Amino acid sequence: MDSQKKDPAWLALPMEEWLTSAASDDRLVAWSRTQQWCLGDFRRDVSRLTQSLQALPPSRWALCFTDSYYFAVALLAVLHSGHTPVLPGHQRQSLLTEQQGEFDALLTDDDILALSCPTLRLPAEILPVRPALPATLPAFAPNAVLVLFTSGSTGKPQKVLKTVASLQTESQWLAENWGEMLQGSRVVATVSAQHMYGLTFRLILPLALALPFYSQTLEVHEQLVFMANQYPLMLVSSPAFLQRLDDKLPPVHCRQIFSAGGPLAAREAARIQQLCGTYPTDIYGTTETGVIASRQQRQAATPWTLFAGVELRQQTQGKIRAISGLIPQPAGVELSDNLALLADGRQFHLLGRKDRIVKIAEQRLSLDEIEMRLCQLPQVQEACVLTIDKQGRTYIAAAIVLSSSGLAQRQRQSQTALTATLRQALRPWLAPVAVPRFWRLLPAIPRNQQGKRSYAELQELFL
DSSP, X not given: OGGGOOOXXXXXXOGGGTTTSSOOTTSEEEEOSSOEEEHHHXXXXXXXXXXXXXXXXXXXEEEEOSSHHHHHHHHHHHHHTTOEEEOOSXXXXXXXXXXXXXXXXXXXXXXXXXXXXXXXXXXXXXXXXXXXXXXXXXXXXXXXXXXXEOOOTTSSOOEEEEEHHHHHHHHHHHHHHHHHHHTTOEEEESSOTTSHHXXXXXXXXXXXXXXXXXXXXXXXXXXXXXXXXXXXXXXXXXXXXXXXXXXXXXXXXXXXXXXXXXXXXXXXXXXXXXXXXXXXXXXXXXXXXXXXXXXXXXXXXXXXXXXXTEEEEEOGGGOXXXXXXXXXXXXXXXXXXXXXXXXXXXXXEEEEEGGGEEEETTEEEEHHHHHHHHHTSTTEEEEEEEEEEETTEEEEEEEEEEOHHHHHHHHHSOHHHHHHHHHHHHTTTSOGGXXXXXXXXXXXXXXXXXXXXXXXXXXXXXX
């Protein structure tokens, strides 16, 4: 696989050297619709904020930003001041209030966000001209860490500690795989930099490879077309955004597309190649493990290939543990997905999450398999299957997005008739209790900021 070839000449600049390298002050670091920032601006802004933070007692700073340039400034300033960055992964006031025991103070670019803790707002905090910026920034604390949280898409977010050393190792792996082909690119993203995938690919990788990044978030396909017609692009995206690409818009060429948060179907990968000029590279990993594997689906059933520093170990009862240079525990981390390892031990097929096996009427059912069978039907573009409880019994429910042929069929018949057709088409493949009993037709599957399904919202649809 091309993405797994190594060239030791491509090195990722360590985080502590992003500002102290010999690069010129006029090298472009980031840009937005209305502004651009060069390395000289970045150095000055981090220095100013570091001065402010060193004069304040709080040690755990929550970072809540919509603009990834100011997020980068805040991240480095907290680390250089010897404090700990905390990434809640969202900017919802009620949830931040619940999480306030996890941090002492807040750094944000949100003018509305208000918590009962010390708060510094950017860019206002770094605009005043202070006398005498420090000649050199303080070194990072030994064993510096960031605090992140899992997405919580299927439960309460869990706190995860990531060492700066592991983040730098991860960026080096990515540089070895893709550093050469990305030279000269600009980086745009549809995902937040405040989760593990976005932090690594949207922020750390471009800064480590000296690639300019767009500080705002792409929200619609038209923005991608506009950007791709101006610059050679690396796109950091989620399957949700890529699946919404409009076939009616003119095709463009992206140098590289990364996708994470869920596997893309082979037919979607082929469609994206037609619209964006390259097959997307799927990334498999978790907040706890960092990156584990990647694949580029030029044909169906393409297996995932492990990164060179990762090993998978088969345990009893089908359990698999990931051992990696990014995982601090010597015994590794048990994966929550079902994997089928191939003979070489370096490739695998992803079979779905273990926690998506349910038992109904004494039968073990795979929600992932039901979704797969639904998506094989011509009327269905995307499907999400879950369980719901009604009057003490558990049923399968399906939220689906119709394809163009499904929408045409819906115009000719009622929803009841359409879902009856879908149920009938599933019967040759699924046990009777696995055929969805309740249905919702949606324009899009609800998702969180990282493009992962919002199961709480989906459950509410069936109340």
